[in-house]
Amino acid sequence: xxxxxxxxxxxxxxxxxxxxxxxxxxxxxxxxxxxxxxxxxxxxxxxxxxxxxxxxxxxxxxxxxxxxxxxxxxxxxxxxxxxxxxxxxxxxxxxxxxxxxxxxxxxxxxxxxxxxxxxxxxxxxxxxxxxxxxxxxxxxxxxxxxxxxxxxxxxxxxxxxxxxxxxxxxxxxxxxxxxxxxxxxxxxxxxxxxxxxxxxxxxxxxxxxxxxxxxxxxxxxxxxxxxxxxxxxxxxxxxxxxxxxxxxxxxxxxxxxxxxxxxxxxxxxxxxxxxxxxxxxxxxxxxxxxxxxxxxxxxxxxxxxxxxxxxxxxxxxxxxxxxxxxxxxxxxxxxxxxxxxxxxxxxxxxxxxxxxxxxxxxxxxxxxxxxxxxxx
RNA sequence: GGAGAAGUAGCGAAGUGGCUAAACGCGUCUGACUGUAAAUCAGAUCCCUCCGGGUUCGGUGGUUCGAAACCGCCCUUCUCCA
Numbered sequence: 001x002x003x004x005x006x007x008x009x010x011x012x013x014x015x016x017x018x019x020x021x022x023x024x025x026x027x028x029x030x031x032x033x034x035x036x037x038x039x040x041x042x043x044x045x046x047x048x049x050x051x052x053x054x055x056x057x058x059x060x061x062x063x064x065x066x067x068x069x070x071x072x073x074x075x076x077x078x079x080x081x082x083x084x085x086x087x088x089x090x091x092x093x094x095x096x097x098x099x100x101x102x103x104x105x106x107x108x109x110x111x112x113x114x115x116x117x118x119x120x121x122x123x124x125x126x127x128x129x130x131x132x133x134x135x136x137x138x139x140x141x142x143x144x145x146x147x148x149x150x151x152x153x154x155x156x157x158x159x160x161x162x163x164x165x166x167x168x169x170x171x172x173x174x175x176x177x178x179x180x181x182x183x184x185x186x187x188x189x190x191x192x193x194x195x196x197x198x199x200x201x202x203x204x205x206x207x208x209x210x211x212x213x214x215x216x217x218x219x220x221x222x223x224x225x226x227x228x229x230x231x232x233x234x235x236x237x238x239x240x241x242x243x244x245x246x247x248x249x250x251x252x253x254x255x256x257x258x259x260x261x262x263x264x265x266x267x268x269x270x271x272x273x274x275x276x277x278x279x280x281x282x283x284x285x286x287x288x289x290x291x292x293x294x295x296x297x298x299x300x301x302x303x304x305x306x307x308x309x310x311x312x313x314x315x316x317x318x319x320x321x322x323x324x325x326x327x328x329x330x331x332x333x334x335x336x337x338x339x340x341x342x343x344x345x346x347x348x349x350x351x352x353x354x355x356x357x358x359x360x361x362x363x364x365x366x367x368x369x370x371x372x373x374x375x376x
Numbered sequence: 377g378g379a380g381a382a383g384u385a386g387c388g389a390a391g392u393g394g395c396u397a398a399a400c401g402c403g404u405c406u407g408a409c410u411g412u413a414a415a416u417c418a419g420a421u422c423c424c425u426c427c428g429g430g431u432u433c434g435g436u437g438g439u440u441c442g443a444a445a446c447c448g449c450c451c452u453u454c455u456c457c458a
Contacts, residue, residue: 044412045415065413099412150411248411250410252410270409270411271410273412274410274412275409277416278408278409278415278417289407
């Protein structure tokens, strides 16, 4: 019995994009959706109450980082990450696969797994598919991810193939290692770089293993938009229609809308919270940096169309002041706004799909945001 | 009134003869950020500019091939003593 199941509720007649419901042990969430990232068992600067208030749904946590601190023993004692951080909604853990990419300076990959140099204290660490699942079982999120290798772009065909085949073997090993299959669902991850046949092959092999959901990895690692969308398109073509599709690490507005067009149901990204910490906010007219002098005397809300706590109560001038004085409240307010902004974008996307007008919605939204050539 | 110390770019502060248009910090301005080693990082910040050029280190007059730096005078500030 799969702990996580998916049902499609509508397919847009105009675009083919779909809405659905993801059923999890911690509640149902509507798709397509955006998932905020809480790497170290906290979405930086946001409380669980704030996440509920903005209808956050699924929240991510990270296997590698929680393994280092506080350690799997603490997570077990706590009764899982949800109890630990007091988040009552569904959660998902990334496997540490992204750290194979992002910590590439300090790691070595072998068939057995990946050796990391602990960036905190220099210790040698070893993460394997089995170990990743063991830790993810301790963390206890509703959805676990296969331990994969997220390869850089560009990568040679030879390397992309070898890595993808190894990621497939790791997926099989991870699946066999899951000790809580009735409580925690494990998703497979499609890799294969920028090579169509590798993407197809990987997806087909994963489907043979029969996962309750499938992710697309190895994107948004520095490639251009066209390449990224191509990789997503290839990756999802061979996936079963009735299983959730998760595009990993994508959160720019235009990318999210493109992902929905490509039948993606779930996306996650650190972008809204990171941008917030750096003073950049998302609005229906594009990105702006609140530190700019032009906002010093601007007593309008961040985004007049936004329904978030920040926009309902505070002005650009006040946020400008909070950022210039480095007051942490400003970081919290912008984080609330940016996360809510993307959640609402997806709510609007779902509504447009139900109304069979997603293509129109996408076009209108992007036009309003005045994208430059590089994108949002 | 006497003794001493100091005046460097928006601010603070290095620099005591050429490698100095002048370190560094702050401030200011730009840009970046996509499964978080990121409340971070990169660039700019005397003026005009494409190469390049033009004016600077309280003021002024000197010394020198060459001065922010050495000398004289002046102005200003600070500390201590009366």
